[in-house]
Amino acid sequence: MPFIPKHSVDYSLYLVTGRDLVPPGHDYYHTVEEAVKGGVTIVQIREKKCDTGEFIAVAQKTKEICHRHGIPIIVNDRIDVALAIGADGVHLGQTDMPVSIARSLLPEGSIIGVSCNTPGHSQKAREDGADYIGIGAVWGTQTKQLTEPIIGVRGVGEVLDSGVEIKAVAIGGITTGNVSRTLHGSVSVHGKALEGVAVVSEIMASTTPQQVARRLFEIVHGYKLAPRKHLQNPFRTPLDSSQNIVNAAASLLSIIRKSSPLIHQITNNVVVNQSANATLALGASPIMATAAAEMQDLSQVSGALLVNFGTIGDVEGMLEAGRCANATRKPIVFDPVAVGATQHRRTIANELMNAWQATVIKGNAAEIGALADSTEVQSRGVDSVGEGFADPASMVKALARKERCIVVMSGPVDYVSDGETTVKLSNGHELLGRITGSGCMLGTCIATFCAASNLLDTTDDPGPFRLVKGDMIIGAVGGILALNAASEYAAVRQDVRGTGTFLPALIDELYGMTPEKLVSNAKVELC
Incomplete structure (x- = not known):
């Protein structure tokens, strides 16, 4: 019988061994024991380059270490080895022995896991009676020659959806640097999350395996204890009325003027000047920087990051900026x-x-449709073509659930959703659509208001608006209201005679915007 009942197995930190990864001067068995002491909860022994006798000897000694610490041991591929050492189970690939045959050969209660790369794989594993699935590869890996494509973090959710009644771990290139992103992003649209992560080289190749394992376990355990819908905020501003949303959003403008957050922008080079001026007009401070080498330092001092790839430039800078912003828990638009x-x-x-x-993901109807794999609205360059979505509120809500973030769909009417609450905003003026970069400036405004939400002092009296620190749907609504209300004030000015005079007037009205103006002009509905 297996050492540990399979219903009580903890998949939080799943170590896959690799003797060839152990650094020179370090012992494989010592590495495994140190990893277990650090927090590894289950171990799979994987040996691809040794004969059966050596595999059994290594597996037996590895099992003794694991069982001494109450940790189950799984054998990769080799049922004969698993039977020889009395392992707790096996892990099978897509081309290995079928689950049904493996089940008939193994002792009752044995754990069987299956590698999955597609929704069809996970569905079959569930139907075949597997106990868990390993989904990947999530990231690039040097430890195994991949026979299936890298699916990425967002692809994990699709695989999870087809195996909703089965436990799952993610595998492939997982490190202390990307494990938070892996856990947070690997969630199905139905809310199913990972049971844990499988790690290979991050632990096996480390000179300090206990410390690395401990750090990984802390991240995974913390996520499982208090999973957050969004990276920034586990709480919610009460969204029980449109007026409360407006009041809360408007209050962020005072925080912007008081704290003048630094807004890091990697943006379309067509609109750098307008975006910088809009940021300044709101009371924040812009910095336009694209070099990857600067991103770690900038993430420490910025209030928010805007990534706009209208004129795709330094992709490495965008990648590094986002990673650093996630690490410092700064909002990314x-x-x-x-x-x-x-x-x-x-x-x-x-x-x-x-x-x-x-x-926050912000886009027009065509851009949101493209991210949602919808053909209902087509793209013509930066513009949307067609009559729009039949149900835009449902579209943004579904995409917000899928991507686990706030989604803003801009247009004559704007929609904002966090996957639970959806808000419709009807402010704005048609002249906004006739100047270059109004959508880009909207991203700037949203980033500025999100920074303000993240800077809210939790020791302050929240006052009548009941605003909670880090509630990004309020930040998104505030940014939209600010630009759209400013456009309405600008359009009726006597000095505005067309698009050429409208743009500077729009900046003026952003500069002169007040919380009272936002509240009095807001046209906001809960969908």
Whole structure:
């Protein structure tokens, strides 16, 4: 019988061994024991290059170490080895022995895991009676020659959806640097999350395996104890009325003027000047920087990050900026300009969204449709073509659930959702759509208001608005209201005679915006 009942197995930190990864001068068995002491909860022994006798000897000694610490041992592929040493179970690949045959050969209660790369794999594993699945590869890995494509963090959720009744761990290139992103982003639209992560080289190749394992376990355990819908905020501002939302959003403007947050912007080079001026007009401070070498330092001092790839430039800078912003828990606003227009843009957007967790995704109908794999609205360059979505509120809500962030769909009417609450905003003026970069400036405004939300002093009396620190849906609503209300004030000025005079007037009205103006003009509804 297995050492540990399979229903009580903890998959939080799943170590896959690799003797060839152990650094020179370090002992494999010592590495395994140190890893277990650090927090590894289950161990799979994987040996691809040794004969059966050696495999059994290594597996037996590894099992003794694991069982001494109450940790189950799984054998990769080899049922004969698992039977020889009395392992707790086996892990099978897609080309290995079927689960049904493995089950008939192994002792009752044995654990059987299956590697899965597609929704079809996970569905079959569940139907075949597997106890858990290993989903991957999530990231690039040097420890195993991949026979299936890298699916990325966001691809894990699709695999999870097809195996909703089975436990799952993610595997492939997982490190202390990307484990938070892996856990947070690897969630199905139905809310199913990972049981844990499988790690290979991050532990096996370390000279301090106990410390590395401890850090990984702390991250995984912390996530499982208090999973957060968004990276920034486990709480919610009460969204029980549209007026409360407006009041809370408007209050952020005072925080912007008081704290003048630094807004780091990697943006479309067509609109750098307008975006910088809009940031200044709101009372914040812009910095436009794209070099990857600067990102760690900037993430320490910035209040928020805007990534707008309208004129795709330094992708490495975008990747590094997002990773650093996630690490320092700064909000990220992602504006995937014209993402549906070319395959190159879709590829870059996918790479960015797998590398880091966006706080807010902002786009027009065509851009949101492209991210949601919808053909209901088409893209013509940066513009949307068609009559729009039949149910825009449901579209943004579904995408917010899928991407686990706030989604803003801009247009004549704007929609904002966090996957639970959806808000409709009807402010704005048609002249906004006739100047270059109004959508890019909207991203700037949203990033500025999100920074203010993240800077809210939790010791302050929240006052009548009941605003909670880090509630990014309020930040998104505030940014939209600020720009759209400013456009309405600007359009009726006597000195505005067309688009050429409208743009400077718009900056003026952003500069003169007050919380009272936002509240009095807001046209906001809960959907």
